[in-house]
Amino acid sequence: MNTMTTTDTSQPPGRIDIGIGGMTCASCVLRVEKALKKQPGVSEATVNLATESARVLIEGGDAPASLARIKRAVRDAGYEPRSMDAIEEAAVVGWLGLPRDVLPVLIGIVLSAPLVLPMVGDLFGGHWMLPAWMQFVLATPVQFVLGARFYRAGWHALKARTGNMELLVAIGTTAAWALSVWLWWRAAAGDMPHLYFEASAVVITLVLLGKWLEARAKRQTTSAIRALQSLRPERAHLLPDGLVRTEITDVAVDELLPGDVVRVLPGERFAADGTVVQGSTQADESMLTGEAMPVPKEVGDGVTGGSLNGEGAVEVKVRAIGAHSVLAQIIALVQDAQAGKAPVQRLVDQVAAVFVPVVLVIALLTMLGWLWTGTPMEEALIHAVAVLVIACPCALGLATPAAIMAGTGVAAKHGILIKDAQALEIAHKVDTVAFDKTGTLTEGHPRLLLIEAAPGVDEVSVLQTAAALQAQSAHPLARAVLDAAHARSLAVAPDAAQDVQAVSGRGSQGTVQGTRLSLGSLRWMAQLGIDLGPLAARAQALQQQGSTVSVLASQAAGGTGWSPLALLAFGDEPKVGAAAAIAELRAAGMRLFMVSGDNQGAALAMATRLGLRAADGEVIAEVLPGDKAAVVSRLKQGGHVVVMVGDGVNDAPALAVADVGMAMSHSQGGSSDVAMHAAGITLMRGDPLMVAAALDISRRTVSKIRQNLFWAFAYNVAGIPLAALGFLSPVVAGAAMALSSVSVVSNALLLKRWKPPQRRAPGPMP
Template sequence: MVGKVHDIPRSFPQIGPFMMLSAPPSATAETFATTFDLGIQGMRCASCVRRVEQSLLAVEGVQGAVVNLAAQTARVTALADTGLQERIADALRREGFKPSFALQNERKAHIRGNDGVGISSLSTIWAEWGQVALALSFALPLMLPMWASWLGWHLVLPAKWQFLLATHVQGLLGAQFYLGAWRALRRGTANMDTLVALGTTAAWALSTWLWWAEGASAHLYFESSAMVITLVLLGKALEARARRQTTSAIRALQGLRPDIAHRVGQDGEADVPVEDVRPGDTLAVRPGERFAVDGVLVEGHTQVDEAMLTGEPMPVDRGPGDAVVAGTVNGAARVLVQVQAVGADTVLAAVVRRVEDAQASKAPVEQLVDRISAVFVPIVLLLGIGTFVVGWGMGLPFDTALLRAVAVLVVACPCALGLATPAAIVVGTGVAARYGILVRDVQALEQARRCDTVVFDKTGTLTMGQARLERIDCAPEYDESSCLRWAAALQSGSEHPLARAVLDAARQRKIDIPPVHGLHAVPGKGISGAVEEHPYTLGSLAWAQEQGGSVPALAVEAALQQGHTVSVLWRNAPQGTQTLAVLAFADAVRPSAAPAVLALRSMGMQVRMVSGDHPQAVHRVASQVGIDPNATQSGALPQDKIAAVETLRQHGHGVIMVGDGINDAPALAAADVGMAIAHGHLGADVAIHASAITLLRDDLALVPAAIDIARRTTTTIRQNLWWAFVYNVVTIPLAMFGYLSPVLAGGAMALSSVSVIANALRLRRWRPPGLVPPAHSSPFHHR
């Protein structure tokens, strides 16, 4: 693909702060369907997710809503109008959640800052850990007598002090649970706050009653209520910290674009906000600075670190006429850039959109989780009440039966269920993006895990997509340099791929190219002209045969057998056509192709190839990369590629189609998973919108890597769900039968949600075999 950044199609027109999804041509702004993200603070568990989604869907004009507990965000699709934000904010605040629309105001640029929505600010972090520290200062003195008894010491804290310490925890730090429970009760639902509030209140009230009824000698349980609240707060603080780690990849991307640009005008350089830069402006970029826009270099030579976009560890050379993209890092030279795209139209914005879309998506299994979470808390409440009634009825002391019920209420954890899937998706898609693998949604991960066949296109996918002059077979009386010199002269004004191959070969051999006169091109056949006063023609084999030239059969046959494309150079002499040379061209195989095919086979995948090229060329490439010639198809038109994919699917195969995202778009769409290779950053935007998985650099090692991270992410989702279900299935009966005290139950509940996120965070250590991690300047290493 050849072109500038402005040639890349832009698929998302903007409407105010929103990104338009669809609208009839005659629609007004009030009828546009829009999608946008907003931050939501205060979500604690799967029940909260359900409440938020129900609240959003109840707002007039809202057509769809997907809530992400791990990222603390919601993606809303709605009919845009001037009062939409206010209605959404009011609906969420009535439910006790704090919405933030700050992200919308940045949507035009589609790049969030490091303090973006869904990421706790410094004050929020201090509030989380400040509450934990305060709760510990009240609760630890209550635990000292119990710990001392383990050492044989007898310590007794006066009941009055126990009451005061526990009441401070219950009334001040536990107020948030009462508030959340009340808001859920108003809607006729129950959530995690309900369980904590009821359980700790029961323990606190029991202790207060025993103190009042039996005096200072009574056995009190104030430490249970205080420590449960403390442990829940500690678990939530750890969980919030872990959630921030899961979103580090997207935050890194969002923070890449600089805020200030150096615009060059008639009066010299002037620093301006990036939002004020327009296409056509000229910007100066100093050594070590990030490019703020997509553009084309107009002055200066430099090296550009593109690790943030492609995962490529080494900087690449860029000079006048070369394209650069926003977020990449300039090397050691000052350069001038003509702006081609800004804000939401940049390749960086398209990459961010893709990662955000993947992290906002929901796996099919989450629908089951949503249904379970809707009845989970009510069932736990019934189990808690049943535990108390049955235990007391069977002769257990009142306080023992009540404490068992408290443990049941406290140990149940809907949080782990709610975090199991989104935490894995956020981490998995983030680490994949670090290596240049962009995933459209969780369905793409699930489908890639199930696929057993990979179908490659040839040209531009397994091969470089650039013709190369392999050999020149000259007539006995002529040498290669002379023939190449005449051929290069004929091709000096052409942009045809074969012409570029001839000119590149001449330059590599440092051959002076003479001028040409009277050029005449015959479409589909070749070109003729006068070089040094002699008429020469360079054309196809068929055209040479039409002209009656004697073409050396052995040279032609050898070239065709090797899968080469053949051109013939001849001179039109008075005595007839004189053949001078046969030129054989080939499209070089990518160095990463054979290792990638081998890696796919080791993963148990079948590998096939389909191409529009002639059989000899297809078989040559197949033999070089390790694909069985019987698993290839040549001469395939676009509709033939679609048919090949559909035939495999009809025979029960899950198919991944790998192509360039442009010519292969129909076949990519027909496959279970379309995997498009972006040919450098020029083709990134095209490939992103043409595929379920986009590979941002021309390294076929990314194909098995993408399948591997898909498998690992979906495996992590299943592990998390298994742990969340097993945890509740095991611990609730233990609490019912008295094997878990309220304090241990509180600790187990806090540990469950943290363990789910910790398991998801293991994906951050994923390293695809055969790939070098991005350089140190990659945003995934610096936040």
């Protein structure tokens, strides 16, 4: 089942996603890709057997005309261009409410069962052989009506001078049916020759059964996409604008515009990304971030479309809609990952290109070999048929995409968005993890840690005065001062300060209650000629401990000089779980590094709290934003595979240079959006513990890919010789072939049970 429609208006320009019906094996994938790449303007075409879809990149040209040519190319190759809606309907709606693809299976079982019954009777000494004409009547509809799909697809493959699964099934079952008719026609009157009608009918029925079971399993691998799509509410309660609308109106979510205000009732899903403008509540964002605990939402907080509103009714101002919403970007990332091919798939494509011709040659050699030993023609032909049937390359085509779909789907459920299959495959090789400090390992929001007042100066008065001076500023340190004042319930009037001026890179000046004040860095104080006196030693000590130190100073009457009032020490706090994440990655044998633009003292102080070993070179401080990419490049030397974890705009170059970039998303979006686009993996929660979880699901997914490829090759490596040597009948070969596809997809579905590893408490700091 494909996950995209051919008419999706949200698709990026130059990209076409289209569903393809009728593909059954790796050879089909190869043929469709070749047909698409021959079309004018097509720069790249990737076909996915598990999603039954193709992604085509177009360079310029007329998009509608390109889509028409692509559809025609798919049809000329022998397959059916489809939209997602058509595939969904075909999968679930049919005669008597049954899925359409199960009806041929049921008919095949009904017609084949009487043919198998004599084989069962032989086991108990009974002889229940049906008359030849009855076997012919039962087997012929199965061969030419239910099996018509194999003839059509096989004929298209021959015209394209390639082979596929259907061609092998068509040749093998036709040979068994024709041999039976020949033996029946040659038999003397009254004789009952051994016929092989049951082989042709049962093989076709088993193949149809296997494809139905496989389709059911494949639909489960896309459950993550369907679950995300189901989060989109259909209607929104649009509040009046006071002009055109004078009352609340229920409108389709697609009609919302940025700036609209909607009411979200308890238990409803937020219709779009926005900001709470009235009311308070809690939001369940578990389907988007993997975080099970509800998140409190107050006025000014951001909400994400698709998350579930808790117990409070709130009014939300719409910020982003359609393809620009967080939910749409998440769905797009998961779809991109599931539509792409992992590098290991290239090996499968190379094998598929020569597989069917090689099998046809082996089947011919099998028949000639048995004839050379004196075996009767009919028996030699049946051995060749068994080779053709068991060698169908269905499992090869499903091994990689089924595992990728299951792995990326379950990862998205837990808040880990994997952008492409290449990132997934590389991540399992990672041996080095480099963290940005601010906002990744730390909260990224400085706090006022302490106030060191000058002798005779009241600490509370200093805080209230500093807050008044910073009331109009949006600087992170200013917000930290205001937060500290609010925490102590100090009243701060917005207009308490006059003539406030921000001095870039230094601080701010203004007048509070008639006194001229300066609040800024130690370097600025030195430029102003301010003597810190007894506070100087304390300022130096606070800096060595990793704090950012500012000074509040007042100017004497008449502007004759400045006097220090207090030191304000600011510091960031490590994120909850950051130390545990470091310990977990260290236990997994990873090389660890923290890359920071802070001064050496601040970086070393935070590293000690996190459990990083500065003596081993794990702290890289005083790195300019533009130099982070160069640091990552150095870490890659010597063959190391590096993952860079960051969250901001200045991390994007480093994320792009790393073997795998991991971006931590903020609930408010913003600057982290750039990091998300530069990274191969996005962590929807700012939780460092998710880094280890992302590496774990990568390892498990790659392990499933390898297991699937092993079993897919093993079926053929073991099955073809056994069939050629006469140890497998066509019926047993058909059952084994069907089982191979089902087992590969079922093995991939085991990934759906994955959960992030249990967290260990961090050990003692070194």
